[in-house]
Amino acid sequence: xxxxxxxxxxxxxxxxxxxxxEDLVAILASLQRTKEALLRSRPDQTEGLEPPYPFAAIPADxx
Numbered sequence: 001x002x003x004x005x006x007x008x009x010x011x012x013x014x015x016x017x018x019x020x021x022e023d024l025v026a027i028l029a030s031l032q033r034t035k036e037a038l039l040r041s042r043p044d045q046t047e048g049l050e051p052p053y054p055f056a057a058i059p060a061d062x063x
């Protein structure tokens with residue numbers, strides 16, 4: 001999903017958030033910095049980083 005100001009405006013309106021244009025620009029800048037940092041920290045190779053984990057079923061009396 002491409003994040004841009006138009007999408008942020010739409011979401012703010014949809015959720016009834018009274019955000020100014022300045023708020024939206026700050027949110028977009030923060031999201032872009034976060035995405036860039038995540039991309040920089042992503043390992044080149046992901047195979048074998050962690051062993052697979054089996055997940056136990058939740059007992060019926062605990063659901």
